[in-house]
Structure formats: structure tokens, C-alpha cells
Amino acid sequence: MAKSEFLQRELKSEIQRLSSLYAVIVVTGPRQSGKTTLCRNHFSTYHYINLENPSTREQVLTAPKAFLEQHADGLIVDEAQHLPELFSYIQVIVDENEDSNFVLTGSSNFSLMQGITQSLAGRAAILTLLPLSLSELGxxxxxxxxxxxxxxxGYPVVWTKGIPVQDVAQNYYNTYIERDIRQLLNVKDITRFQTFIKLCAGRIGTExxxxxxxxELGVSVPTIQEWLSVLEASYVIFRLPPFFRNIGKRLVKSPKLYFYDTGLACFLLGIENEQQLATHPLRGAIFENMxxxxxFKNRYNQGKLPHLYFYRDKSQHEVDLIEEKGTKLYAYEVKSAKAFTKNFIKSxxxxxxxxGDDVVSTQVIYDGENDIYSSxxxxxxxxxIKFED
Structure with missing residues (x-):
């Protein structure tokens, strides 16, 4: 087995800050994004359990309150969504013992958040860890x-263990389809759902x-919406909403689709190496996705929600990315080209x-060598990229 290298994660400082304020820290995010490694590294003295293991779940359920009380001074519960009934016990223990500390991780946002909002509202700090950012890769x-x-x-094992991305993506895909989807959805025709995911990959950066x-798939629109919601809840796909601000009905209303990992997107598109990617018609869309x-990673790593949008009106004027901070707007065009042209700044x-004046910055993010930092x-x-504070 390849030796793993530990990379410092930017979310660590936010975990440290919030752990002094909250008895329960919740870290959600995609499978294999590094949640377990981060939490076990930061809370190294805490007892650790992984609820993916059926025998561990059975053991904990034998006497859940007693087990939690035994480790109330520090417990990491990995993949906590498998036992949502634990949340009520944690609530009681936290209310009775102000020195208790729990860290919960989960890769199913829907299952995990449903239990937390019901039992741990106001008692838990919720953070999201996505795959490695470019700044974390250094x-x-x-x-x-x-x-x-x-x-x-951005999956850590690709960079820290040197495992080929094709192996990581295929194992991720197979595990996700065979286990997570069957738990979240009653999918009778799994082949059709697999086709749906691949079709989504072919629509990266489109509405x-x-x-x-x-x-195209021969299923109902409500089914498509449900499938997309599950892909979002499982941190496979995210939607970038359109920008609205009192400028009438000229704007489109449909969100754009992106993947939480470009390596997985390439795998779904059948791209196996750099040579195939270099000439692929969706290379620009994959670059935009990245x-x-x-x-999104920058915001989540600060413990903040993203206020990110795209702009497109009925006349097909488009800006790839708009970041809203209060009344200020920062606009970005994303181009995979190495050479800058004036057409990049037209939109x-x-x-x-x-x-108007609320737009305080317009920038082109591209693959060229020259950087010009100007508002x-x-x-x-x-x-x-220099993110705005």
C-alpha cells in the first residue's frame, strides 16, 4: 500500500475556532474528501468509531446513552447518518454535561442534516469539507x-498516495451507485440512473x-428532479443559481450544473488521460467547473455559505461567475485559453x-502566464486566484 502524505486543510482553523464554542462539531462533505483524516488529526485524543461498520452500529445500539456518556469527553462518530437516533441522546448529554465534546461526520447531507436540525439545532456547528483546493495542494x-x-x-488519495485517478474515480462511482443510491432512492432501473449521471457530466456548465x-431517459420530470436532489445531497453535483437583482425578466431562471470533483466528471465522460482531455470538446467546461x-471551496473552508451566481440574459449576454458580498458584486469570466483576447472582457x-456601481471588480481567470491585478x-x-475578503 502506498504511504499516505498528510496535507494541511484550510478548514482546520475554523474547526479549531468553533470547537471552543460548540459541544458538537459536524463535518459534512463528499466521500473520500478527507473528513476522517482531518478530524482524527485535529482531535487526536478523542475516541473514534465508524458507523459504516454494521457490527459497530449494533454494538452502539445495545446501550447508546451509556456508550455516549462513557466517551462524552471526546468522541468522533464517523458516517453518523447511519444512526440518526444517536442525535437525541447526544442532545441530552450535551445539555446535562457542558464539558462534553462530539464530532460527527457524514457524506449524506440529507440524512445527516435532517437528524441534526431535529435534535441538535443550536448545539452544533456545521462545516463542509470538499476535496482539496488548489491552495491546499500548494x-x-x-x-x-x-x-x-x-x-x-481534488480527492486526497490521488495526490497523497499516488493512486491513479481512474482507479479512485471508478471505485468511488461503483461504491456510490451500489450503496448510497440504493439507500436513498428506490431505483428499479439502476442502468437508467447511471446514464443520468453521465448525461449530467455532459452538461457541465450548462443550464x-x-x-x-x-x-432523453424516458422518465418523468419529478423523477429527474428527485435524482438530481440525491446527487446534490451526496455531494456529487452542485447547482450554480442565476443572478437576479431588479433587472426585470431578461434573465434566465435555470441553474447551471457542476461537479464537486473534475476527476470524477472526467471519468464519467470517458476521459482517461491528459491527451484525451486536451482535445475533448468539453475541456473548456471542465476548466470552468474547476x-x-x-x-465554493474558499467559502466553505472559511465556514461561510457561498453567495455565488452566474449571469445570463435573454440576449445571451453571460458572465460565468458573480460573487455577492453585501451590496458589492465581483464578476469573473473563466477562459481555458492561454492567450488573452479583448473578447474575454466584453461580457x-x-x-x-x-x-452599475455595485460591480466593484471585473476579472478574467484563465490559463495564461501574465497576471494583472486590477479592479x-x-x-x-x-x-x-486572489479571493476577495
Missing amino acids: IRVQEKGTDTILLNG FNASALSN VVLEF LGYFRNVV ENGMVNFRN
């Missing part, structure tokens, strides 16, 4: 080519059209003219 992204970065995605997918995802200028029509290589 020097590695300076040393690797763009296609390698896109193909590898989600449930009717079109319904017709950049948009970096903004940014249009957006500034339509929205108006700046340009920056994706490896050097």
Missing part, C-alpha cells in the same frame, strides 16, 4: 500541467433542463453597464 499545482490538474481532481433529460468549484463590461478587467492565472 506547490503541486505549480508543477503540474493544467490537464493533469483537471484530470486528477439544467429537467424536461430535456426526461425525454474554477467555479474553487470559489464583463456589459454586466457593469447593466448593474477593472484584471487577469489572473487560475493557480493564482
Whole structure:
């Protein structure tokens, strides 16, 4: 087995801050994003259990309150969504013992959050850990080519253990389909659902059209919506909503689709190496996915919700990414090209003219070598993104 290298995660400082304020820390995120490694590293003296193990679940259920009380001074419960009945016991213990400390992790946002909102509201700090960000990878992204970065995605084992991304993605996909989906959905035709996921990969960076997918797959629109919700709850896909701000009905209303990992997206598209990716018609969309995802990672790693959108009106004027901070708007165009052209800033200028002075920054994020840091029509290589405070 390859020796694993530990990478510092940016979420660690937020975990440290909140653990002094809350008795319960909840860390959600995709499978294999590093939740267990982070929590066991940071809370190294805590007792650890993994509820993926059926025998562990059975053991805990024999006397749940007694077990939790025994380890109330520090307990990590991995994949806690498997035993939501524990949350009520944790609530009682936390209310009775102010020195108790629990860390819960989970890869099913729906199951985990449902139990937490019912039993631990106001008692738990909730954080999200996504796969590795470019800044967490550090020097590695300076040393690797763009296609390698896109193909590898952000799952830690690819970077720290050197496991080929095709193996990681295939095992992730098989495990997810065979286990998680069967738990969350009563899918009679699993082949059709597999086709649905692959069709979503082919629609990266485009507006989600449930009717079109319904017709293509031969299932109802409500079924498509349900399947998409499960992919979101399982941290496979996320939606980027359209931007609205009192500028009428000119704007589109459908969200755009992206994947939480570009390595998994490449796998679903049948892209096996950098040579295939370099000439693939969706390379630009995958590059856009990576950049948009970096903004989500930056927000979640600070323990903050993302206020991120895209802009498109009926005349097809589009800006790839809008970040809203109070009344201020930061607009970004994402281009996979290495050479800058004036056409890159055309939509940014249009957006500034339509929205007005609230647009405080317009930037192009691309793959070129020259960085120009400017509040108006700046340009920056994706490896050097400077996020606004």
C-alpha cells in the first residue's frame, strides 16, 4: 500500500475556532474528501468509531446513552447518518454535561442534516469539507500541467498516495451507485440512473433542463428532479443559481450544473488521460467547473455559505461567475485559453453597464502566464486566484 502524505486543510482553523464554542462539531462533505483524516488529526485524543461498520452500529445500539456518556469527553462518530437516533441522546448529554465534546461526520447531507436540525439545532456547528483546493495542494499545482490538474481532481488519495485517478474515480462511482443510491432512492432501473449521471457530466456548465433529460431517459420530470436532489445531497453535483437583482425578466431562471470533483466528471465522460482531455470538446467546461468549484471551496473552508451566481440574459449576454458580498458584486469570466483576447472582457463590461456601481471588480481567470491585478478587467492565472475578503 502506498504511504499516505498528510496535507494541511484550510478548514482546520475554523474547526479549531468553533470547537471552543460548540459541544458538537459536524463535518459534512463528499466521500473520500478527507473528513476522517482531518478530524482524527485535529482531535487526536478523542475516541473514534465508524458507523459504516454494521457490527459497530449494533454494538452502539445495545446501550447508546451509556456508550455516549462513557466517551462524552471526546468522541468522533464517523458516517453518523447511519444512526440518526444517536442525535437525541447526544442532545441530552450535551445539555446535562457542558464539558462534553462530539464530532460527527457524514457524506449524506440529507440524512445527516435532517437528524441534526431535529435534535441538535443550536448545539452544533456545521462545516463542509470538499476535496482539496488548489491552495491546499500548494506547490503541486505549480508543477503540474493544467490537464493533469483537471484530470486528477481534488480527492486526497490521488495526490497523497499516488493512486491513479481512474482507479479512485471508478471505485468511488461503483461504491456510490451500489450503496448510497440504493439507500436513498428506490431505483428499479439502476442502468437508467447511471446514464443520468453521465448525461449530467455532459452538461457541465450548462443550464439544467429537467424536461430535456426526461425525454432523453424516458422518465418523468419529478423523477429527474428527485435524482438530481440525491446527487446534490451526496455531494456529487452542485447547482450554480442565476443572478437576479431588479433587472426585470431578461434573465434566465435555470441553474447551471457542476461537479464537486473534475476527476470524477472526467471519468464519467470517458476521459482517461491528459491527451484525451486536451482535445475533448468539453475541456473548456471542465476548466470552468474547476474554477467555479474553487470559489465554493474558499467559502466553505472559511465556514461561510457561498453567495455565488452566474449571469445570463435573454440576449445571451453571460458572465460565468458573480460573487455577492453585501451590496458589492465581483464578476469573473473563466477562459481555458492561454492567450488573452479583448473578447474575454466584453461580457464583463456589459454586466457593469447593466448593474452599475455595485460591480466593484471585473476579472478574467484563465490559463495564461501574465497576471494583472486590477479592479477593472484584471487577469489572473487560475493557480493564482486572489479571493476577495
